Amino acid sequence: MTQFDPTDPAVAGYTLLLKAAFDRATVAAVRHQVGAFARRCRMSMDSLDDFLVAVNEAMTNAVRHGGGTGQLLLWRDGALLCQIVDHGPGFDATPYLRPHRRPQPSPTGGMGLWLAQQASDDLRIHSDATGTTISISGSLGSSGEP
Amino acid sequence: MLTISVTHDPIGSVLHLAGELDMESAPQLVACLDDQLAHGHTRIVANLEELAFCDSRGISALIAAATRCQRAGGSLHLTGASGTVARVLEITGVAELLATDASLTTGFGAAPSQRRPPDRLIG
Secondary structure, three states: OOOOOOOOOOOOOOEEEEEEEEEOOOHHHHHHHHHHHHHHOOOOHHHHHHHHHHHHHHHHHHHHHOOOEEEEEEEEOOOEEEEEEEOOOOOOOHHHOOOOOOOOOOOOOOOHHHHHHHOOOEEEEEEEOOEEEEEEEEOOOOOOOO | OEEEEEEEEOOEEEEEEEEEEOOOOHHHHHHHHHHHHHOOOOEEEEEEEEEEEEOHHHHHHHHHHHHHHHHOOOEEEEEOOOHHHHHHHHHHOHHHHOEOOHHHHOOOOOOHHHOOOOOEEEO
16 A cells, blocks of 8 residues: 655645656756746745755756656645655765755865755755655745736 | 856966856866866966856866866966855855955956957867
């Protein structure tokens, strides 16, 4: 029996705006698509910039550490919710998500998820041996309704 | 997509980055820097005025570039960032790390039309 997942956006009544597969070559194109939807939903420019930074880092993480490909789902309710799903080996996200401890800028990386968290209203990572789902929500503010 | 044009000012080589610096385009920056170092240009300014997006891979490429310039006896500084690029540089601490020394901006404050045209285009 499939276990009910209370965090499933479809179950929670969100509307699916975009479902897109991505790999290294298409991260930028999918990022642009998310930007176009967020603008259409009248997300403020500052919120939109941050939302795209966070979404991009989650996709980049999937490409680099999550098996090279992933799927992005963009949902709308009162806010935008973006889920980035990969089927990589999974990882312990705890060390990357210490909000008050900035990683040392480094030529090799290690800052992506931390940056994503800093740029997000809310970022959650669910990861196990079957893959990783990063959920990022972005506020639409009072002008969110068309 | 990223386009890099290079001009040579008295302060050193200026890399004008336009477009998006991300996982896919960051190797272009590395290649451009290789070219500069191979020609003995170790004092580099990255002009980010026309850069619309920068992510953590772009940040890593900038840090790697700065490290290599320093090892070659030179330096890499950033200038002109605004909007989301400035914010990402600020959040990650790179803005502070690679801030443009005021003395380096002498001769670089000219409007784009007054600058010499790019003598090399990469990307």
